[in-house]
Amino acid sequence: MAAHVSGIFPTSIQNSIKSSKVLVVGAGGIGCELLKNLVLSGFHDIEVIDLDTIDVSNLNRQFLFHKQHVGRSKSQVARESALQFCPQANIVAHHDSIMSPDYGVTFYQKFSVVMNALDNRAARNHVNRMCLAADITLIESGSAGYLGQVTVIRKGSTECYECQPKAAAKTFPGCTIRNTPSEPIHCIVWAKHLFNQLFGEGDPDEDVSPDSADPELRDQTQGDSTSQNGSSSQSTAKDSTTNGNGSLPAANAAGNVERTSTRTWAQSHNYDPQKLFSKLFHDDIVYLLSMDKLWSKRRKPTPLTWETIMAQQNEESEDSSDGVIKDQVLWTLPQCLQVLSTATAECSKRFQALPSGDHLVWDKDDQSSMDFVTACANIRAHVFGIPQKTRFDVKCHDSLDDGSEFRVVADAEQLKKIQDSASAETPAATAADGQAGDSDEDIQMVEADESSPSAKKRKTSNQDSDQPLKKPRTQREDDDVVLL
Amino acid sequence: MLDSLTPVITEDEAALYDRQIRLWGLDSQKRLRASSVLVCGLCGLGAEITKNLVLAGVKSITLMDHTDVTNLDVVANFLAPHDSIGKNIAEASKERAQNLNPMVQVLSDTEDLATKPGSFFGEFDVVVVARCSDKDLLIKINDYCRSSGAVFYAAGVHGMFGYMFVDLNQHNYVEEQKEFTEVVVNGEKQKTEETKMVKRNESFLQLSAALDVDWTSPKYSSRLKRISAGYFIMHVLLEFHALHHRLPAPSMREADRCELLTIKRSLLAKMEVPEDKLDDAFAELVFGQVSPVCAIVGGEVAAEVIKAVTKKDPPHNNFFFFSTLEDGAGIVQCIGA
Ligand SMILES: [Zn+2]
Numbered sequence: 001m002a003a004h005v006s007g008i009f010p011t012s013i014q015n016s017i018k019s020s021k022v023l024v025v026g027a028g029g030i031g032c033e034l035l036k037n038l039v040l041s042g043f044h045d046i047e048v049i050d051l052d053t054i055d056v057s058n059l060n061r062q063f064l065f066h067k068q069h070v071g072r073s074k075s076q077v078a079r080e081s082a083l084q085f086c087p088q089a090n091i092v093a094h095h096d097s098i099m100s101p102d103y104g105v106t107f108y109q110k111f112s113v114v115m116n117a118l119d120n121r122a123a124r125n126h127v128n129r130m131c132l133a134a135d136i137t138l139i140e141s142g143s144a145g146y147l148g149q150v151t152v153i154r155k156g157s158t159e160c161y162e163c164q165p166k167a168a169a170k171t172f173p174g175c176t177i178r179n180t181p182s183e184p185i186h187c188i189v190w191a192k193h194l195f196n197q198l199f200g201e202g203d204p205d206e207d208v209s210p211d212s213a214d215p216e217l218r219d220q221t222q223g224d225s226t227s228q229n230g231s232s233s234q235s236t237a238k239d240s241t242t243n244g245n246g247s248l249p250a251a252n253a254a255g256n257v258e259r260t261s262t263r264t265w266a267q268s269h270n271y272d273p274q275k276l277f278s279k280l281f282h283d284d285i286v287y288l289l290s291m292d293k294l295w296s297k298r299r300k301p302t303p304l305t306w307e308t309i310m311a312q313q314n315e316e317s318e319d320s321s322d323g324v325i326k327d328q329v330l331w332t333l334p335q336c337l338q339v340l341s342t343a344t345a346e347c348s349k350r351f352q353a354l355p356s357g358d359h360l361v362w363d364k365d366d367q368s369s370m371d372f373v374t375a376c377a378n379i380r381a382h383v384f385g386i387p388q389k390t391r392f393d394v395k396c397h398d399s400l401d402d403g404s405e406f407r408v409v410a411d412a413e414q415l416k417k418i419q420d421s422a423s424a425e426t427p428a429a430t431a432a433d434g435q436a437g438d439s440d441e442d443i444q445m446v447e448a449d450e451s452s453p454s455a456k457k458r459k460t461s462n463q464d465s466d467q468p469l470k471k472p473r474t475q476r477e478d479d480d481v482v483l484l
Numbered sequence: 485m486l487d488s489l490t491p492v493i494t495e496d497e498a499a500l501y502d503r504q505i506r507l508w509g510l511d512s513q514k515r516l517r518a519s520s521v522l523v524c525g526l527c528g529l530g531a532e533i534t535k536n537l538v539l540a541g542v543k544s545i546t547l548m549d550h551t552d553v554t555n556l557d558v559v560a561n562f563l564a565p566h567d568s569i570g571k572n573i574a575e576a577s578k579e580r581a582q583n584l585n586p587m588v589q590v591l592s593d594t595e596d597l598a599t600k601p602g603s604f605f606g607e608f609d610v611v612v613v614a615r616c617s618d619k620d621l622l623i624k625i626n627d628y629c630r631s632s633g634a635v636f637y638a639a640g641v642h643g644m645f646g647y648m649f650v651d652l653n654q655h656n657y658v659e660e661q662k663e664f665t666e667v668v669v670n671g672e673k674q675k676t677e678e679t680k681m682v683k684r685n686e687s688f689l690q691l692s693a694a695l696d697v698d699w700t701s702p703k704y705s706s707r708l709k710r711i712s713a714g715y716f717i718m719h720v721l722l723e724f725h726a727l728h729h730r731l732p733a734p735s736m737r738e739a740d741r742c743e744l745l746t747i748k749r750s751l752l753a754k755m756e757v758p759e760d761k762l763d764d765a766f767a768e769l770v771f772g773q774v775s776p777v778c779a780i781v782g783g784e785v786a787a788e789v790i791k792a793v794t795k796k797d798p799p800h801n802n803f804f805f806f807s808t809l810e811d812g813a814g815i816v817q818c819i820g821a
Binding site: 037063 | 493499502504541560562585586771772773
């Protein structure tokens, strides 16, 4: 390897490479490239850690993995493949979370340098703090779409990963998601929450039932909000399970009467898709309609019934979809119902097979989970007169990514507070609709920066007028493109 | 936009290419799927370019190299197994390249680039020449590509220095442009963003013109200060090859370092460029191939090939330089008469 052939590197660099021990955190797109570059450069003492297993959608860029490796541990296969490039290397693979308490300060202190090749902020923050505590140099990297970045972090010499505040998480008021969606994303977020309520880790902040504490409802009355609103319209709710029955206590501040009701309800109805459909897209909508104030200036939602939709089915002609991949075909409403049936059956089967207390983990690469969310988002979009989205488009939304920073807050006031606290920041020029690979919610270089973040934006003149991509170094103030 | 001959993307391809179709769109994937690429020179750089384009999903890629695998090759070309030392490097690299993506046709050619007739290059949409420091040969292949309609890339990695030259002749492409409009939704003003595709055109120079610059001319004497030192490192290496018919060798590091400095002085004098334009430290940095630099330059080359083939987004015109001399920055500059 390069450091083991004299004459390639200057001697001092050659010796440093040979005597270093390095840690690579993450064996995804960047991690695979890193491992290759490290072993070929002559680093012979490497540890790599990754919690993940290999998925077919990784193979277009995580080149240490091939089709026959799908389902296996990323760190272990990455080790095997990298060893083929340099059989003499000593590579230790950990199929584990770097956030596990097993990896303490003494673990970090074994290394000359630590390299982060992660895809989420929580793990980045953790490794950043561990490296500060262990006083070890950290090389932090990330990529999203056509963009990428790398930074060196060293205690006492540079800023750390958390010195600069990150862009505020994208937030939606809970009442928009639960009561008055107006954009496709609101329906997608709602559908993902529904998935988690039914099969996943039911987060109380991700309630999907109508929110009777919607601040809009108290605008004109100015009365004491919580208890009054909690029961204001309850008598009109047909299905008592929607928001508790009449004998339940009043809603709390978030308007939730009975937080776990959706899952309990679904379980008691054996995940019957038709009953689930009736509750979500008919009864809950009828309940929402009873909150008249919400609809004084909005298009009213339309409750749906299963039978009416299925009756339309035969009237529709098959559209041709030549040259379009299945994911990019917009499903008709009857198709959504069919998908909902199949996906609900599959997800509930898997969920019920788990030991009690365990739950499914959201994964947008899982067929049934994505089908479920796409179908529910589109049915809800139909109810509210919002444009529907293909499965392909739904999957593009970074709200569905692991470690995503999307949050739903209880109400508009809380949202305002969050936005004010992040006031001066320009909204991220996010690469959300252009994530090729290891989508990175918190990549910093796509965020507010007066210079253009991307090579795509540069001028194309042949003269000297090309603008630098990033802040130019002083001696190149008016020069051509500089890719730092 | 695409003709009826364009292959249909299968569901298997859609699953494999899921992430990149999200990035550059289905039409771009179809264009890639229809393109034939020639990669000459299976050094570390050639291997990186091959990996990136095979993963991206071109129709076919031909690995061409007439040399045999050496112990210097296997520290940079990760496609050539260690036990293949002594075998032809194009053939030795084929299996691992194919394993990266079974949907791409991977071919090998063990003939010398210098022996290929002009008609040979007409079989390809893209010609990438790596590991060729024969200036006259590069200029000849560039001419062949112009006549046959193939886009031409010449690239090299020398130690911790690397460069790329691009000739797309006349290149038409589209660029996404975002437009903001205000609409009223449910009584509230909302900004909506619309993406428009704008058609653009760019002209390129041939390598001969790009290498032949009058640094005393008004245009270039004022620009000289800001020209990347990489441009002159490239010239010194081409000259070294012209004189010695080989590249600087790690095993002769000290002697070759001195020779590089001698060449630098005479070459810059001939170009009427001040000697301090190129720091002597460069002569420490251009031995063998260093994998991370191959990855950086190979990444740029492949990204540029993808832009050219998909006719989407502004291409780099016409040089890219990378070296640790310039703070590890990659620099894109348009240089040539
Ligand atoms: Zn800090």
